[in-house]
Amino acid sequence: MTHVRGLVCRECGHRVRHGPVHICEQCFGPLEVDYDYSAIRAVLTRERVAAGPPSIWRYRDLLPLDDEPLVGHHVGLTPLVRARNLGDAWGLRELYLKNDAVCHPTWSFKDRVVSVAVSKARELGLGTVACASTGNLANSVAAHAAEAGLPAVVFIPVGLEAGKVLGTLVYGPTVFAVEGNYDDVNRLCSELADRYPWGFVNVNLRPYYAEGSKTVGYEIAEQLGWRAPAHVVVPCAGGALLTKIRKAFAELSDLGLVSGRGPRMHAAQAAGSGPIVTMIRERSDVLVPVRPRTVAKSLAIGNPADGYYAAQAVRESGGWAAHAADEEILTSMELLARTEGIFAETAGGVTLAATRKLVDEGWIGRDDPVVVCITGSGLKTVEALEPRLTEPVRVGASLAAVEAVLPELQAITTR
Numbered sequence: 001m002t003h004v005r006g007l008v009c010r011e012c013g014h015r016v017r018h019g020p021v022h023i024c025e026q027c028f029g030p031l032e033v034d035y036d037y038s039a040i041r042a043v044l045t046r047e048r049v050a051a052g053p054p055s056i057w058r059y060r061d062l063l064p065l066d067d068e069p070l071v072g073h074h075v076g077l078t079p080l081v082r083a084r085n086l087g088d089a090w091g092l093r094e095l096y097l098k099n100d101a102v103c104h105p106t107w108s109f110k111d112r113v114v115s116v117a118v119s120k121a122r123e124l125g126l127g128t129v130a131c132a133s134t135g136n137l138a139n140s141v142a143a144h145a146a147e148a149g150l151p152a153v154v155f156i157p158v159g160l161e162a163g164k165v166l167g168t169l170v171y172g173p174t175v176f177a178v179e180g181n182y183d184d185v186n187r188l189c190s191e192l193a194d195r196y197p198w199g200f201v202n203v204n205l206r207p208y209y210a211e212g213s214k215t216v217g218y219e220i221a222e223q224l225g226w227r228a229p230a231h232v233v234v235p236c237a238g239g240a241l242l243t244k245i246r247k248a249f250a251e252l253s254d255l256g257l258v259s260g261r262g263p264r265m266h267a268a269q270a271a272g273s274g275p276i277v278t279m280i281r282e283r284s285d286v287l288v289p290v291r292p293r294t295v296a297k298s299l300a301i302g303n304p305a306d307g308y309y310a311a312q313a314v315r316e317s318g319g320w321a322a323h324a325a326d327e328e329i330l331t332s333m334e335l336l337a338r339t340e341g342i343f344a345e346t347a348g349g350v351t352l353a354a355t356r357k358l359v360d361e362g363w364i365g366r367d368d369p370v371v372v373c374i375t376g377s378g379l380k381t382v383e384a385l386e387p388r389l390t391e392p393v394r395v396g397a398s399l400a401a402v403e404a405v406l407p408e409l410q411a412i413t414t415r
Contacts, residue, residue, distance in 0.1 A: 007034055007207055009024035020121075040062065040255065055073055056076035057069050074105060080096050081096060083096060083097050083372075097340065097342065097372050113212035114201055117201035118141070126197065130201070131200060131201045134298045134301070135297065137202065141173070142173040155185050156178065163381065164381075165177075181300065206240075233354060234265065234266070235375055270326070273299055273302060280311050280315070281320075320358060328353040330388060332348075333384070334388070336349075
């Protein structure tokens with residue numbers, strides 16, 4: 001049973017039927033899913049969620065499908081890690097990491113949004129799925145299209161990390177490497193979406209696709225015993241993830257599943273690609289696009305589609321924002337690995353470095369419960385850290401050979 005009435009414009013409120021459309025014909029504002037919350041309130045309980053499948057589909061009452069989901073049966077319920085070692089290092093009493101780098105088919109949070117978009121594409125009768133991507137989305141679209149038995153067409157900028165390119169090609173999609181940055185790729189895909197009957201998950205299917213990000217917020221609340229943390233720090237590329245996590249907590253509060261106000265939302269971006277953070281910190285109402293230059297390629301979007309709404313969500317929640325320089329990103333990746341045993345991609349380094357700054361600036365209290373979103377695996381961005389790491393110690397296959405070098409390795413022999 002569906003609780004979705006169609007699509008509605010964020011700006012003027014104009015309503016339209018379901019379809020592969022993302023722009024309002026009346027005012028050119030973005031469309032989003034229109035739910036019947038009174039019908040949801042009549043059926044949705046904590047017990048109903050707990051009895052659901054161990055995936056994002058336990059929250060199906062709040063997701064935009066009419067039929068049974070086609071894919072995504074193994075997506076979601078990623079760990080919420082109590083990061084005691086990192087918390088101690090930073091002087092934080094209650095630090096959590098929402099670790100979407102594990103338990104997903106392609107090791108990033110994009111599996112959440114793509115599961116919804118591919119399932120909706122089939123409902124809408126679209127025979128091909130496609131995307132513009134900085135890497136993680138390409139992996140996920142290719143994998144879920146393969147599972148659904150649908151052809152996939154993927155567009156990426158030239159120069160992505162090798163792991164992300166390989167992690168797309170292995171599923172057999174058609175891949176175009178476009179000479180330009182992500183914003184060039186996205187413009188191209190917008191033109192193609194007008195000409196070909198393909199489901200571009202982050203273009204003409206964007207209203208449905210973005211709803212999958214809400215499941216991050218639902219899981220955080222459920223894993224904390226149906227309570228909201230004081231703060232959530234989110235990496236921003238296009239900005240949709242932050243807006244949808246905030247929407248998730250608002251929905252849960254309105255439906256009576258969590259009590260109290262929602263968390264303060266904080267935006268994290270790389271210094272070389274940070275128009276949303278700049279907009280927030282300058283207290284501006286205008287987002288100024290930039291040309292991305294950062295080691296965090298998954299966040300390298302200079303003109304984010306949801307940037308204005310992400311900044312609005314941060315302000316309305318009482319949150320703030322911080323940039324992270326490349327060196328801070330890499331240092332934070334190493335720190336996370338060496339304190340918590342979690343290898344995050346460069347976007348995780350951005351979020352961690354920004355969190356540290358938000359603590360130092362007083363936006364996050366040291367006794368406050370705070371959740372930091374880790375959105376992808378470091379195995380996808382090994383090039384970033386490789387030059388900083390030491391080489392293995394090469395020895396012969398004998399006890400004598402190992403003992404001969406031990407005195408030089410103080411880190412090993414010191415107890």
